[in-house]
Amino acid sequence: MDIKKFVDRRKALKLSQMKLCKGICTQATLSKFERNGRVPSLSILNKLCSRMGMTVDELNQDPSSSVTVIRRRLNAIEKDLMMENYLQVQSALKKINEAHITAIPLRMQFFYLRGMLNAVTNKKPDEVLFDFSQILDELDEKHQTIFTQLAYIGSGITYTRINQPARADFFFKKAHEFINEALKTSSDDEEGHDNYLRLLTLIFYTANYYASKSNLSLSDKLLKSGVELCSQNHVTYYLPRLKFLAAQNAVHEKANEDDIRQLLDEALAFARLNHNQVIELRVAALKNGYVSNV
Structure with a gap:
């Protein structure tokens, strides 16, 4: 500086x-x-x-600390996070000097990425919640940006892990309310268009949460909205995860065998298209387990 x-x-x-x-x-x-x-x-x-x-x-x-450069790096990290490339995300975040990030939207994005990585990789709760508090208590005090919703999701994941269901439910309900409102936004809304990938993140984790609570009908509804959002925006990053979770739900719902296999095949096809080896392995494991039980 x-x-x-x-x-x-x-x-x-x-x-x-x-x-x-x-x-x-x-x-x-x-x-x-x-x-x-x-x-x-x-x-x-x-x-x-x-x-x-x-x-x-x-x-x-330092030119490396310019808004354009940092935005490009953070966006690449966010894509890797969506693809569950957690080792790459961890390595890339360590190379960014937090002090060089001065623009408020980019600071929120940085704290979201680091907090979410720590949340999904089971780091200490205080580390996770500290990053999200930077968004909720300082950078977005009025809770008007999508980063607040992402912080809610990360907090919900953390409270679920440490067995505090009431707090987890509080945050996921807030996220669900936001999703319902966001999905009503017209497709030509500029801010909604810029944030559709983040909205998909909210949809996936909220659907996953309600599936874990055995509310499969709500989970399926969210997943359907996620798939439609992918179709509207011609994006496939999230389809492997959405389709795989839908397949898991279908197994628990004892759905038609052909429907389950189709969902697994679609999840595998999109996983290969996006080089998502994590979902490829999960599909193989679920297929083996499902076949052995039918």
Whole structure:
């Protein structure tokens, strides 16, 4: 971060530290930033920069920390997370310096990715919930973005794992309500279009949760919505997982044998198309187990 650029701008505007920080932070906070490089909270830094007519991004020296580069890297990581390539996600996240991420949407995306990875790989609950709290308590305090919903899902997964069903149910109900509203959004809504892959994440994990609670009819309804969303947006990343979960539900519902086999075949076909070896192995295991029981 180019602190000199910040100081030069303040001096060019003939602003004293006291005048710049009035109503935003203490003069001591600003002084520690300018003299010692101690970066204040993102919200404070945003306000200070805004008062001088600049953005936090302008303070970035390193081209590798530019918004475009970081967004591209985080999007690639998010795709790997959807594909359950958890080792690749872990490795890629370790290479990103959190301090270089200053744009609020990208910070939310980073904390979501790290929190969700930790949630699905059974890391310590406090590590998981800390990342989600960054979204819920600081970056999206009004809970208006889809990252809040993703944080709800990750929290629900964690509370399910540590056997706190009431809390898990609280978060998944919130996510389910959001899904119902989001699915009503017209397909030409720009924000909805940008977030359809994240909506699929919400749908899959919520469907998986209700399947685990033996509410298979609700799970199947969500899965059907997920498949339709994939079709509308011509995306196949999530189809292996959606089809496989639908097959699992069908087995538990004692559905027609041909229907179960078709779902498994579709899950396998989409898994191969997307190089999702995890689902390929799960399909093989379920097929073997199912055949041995019929």
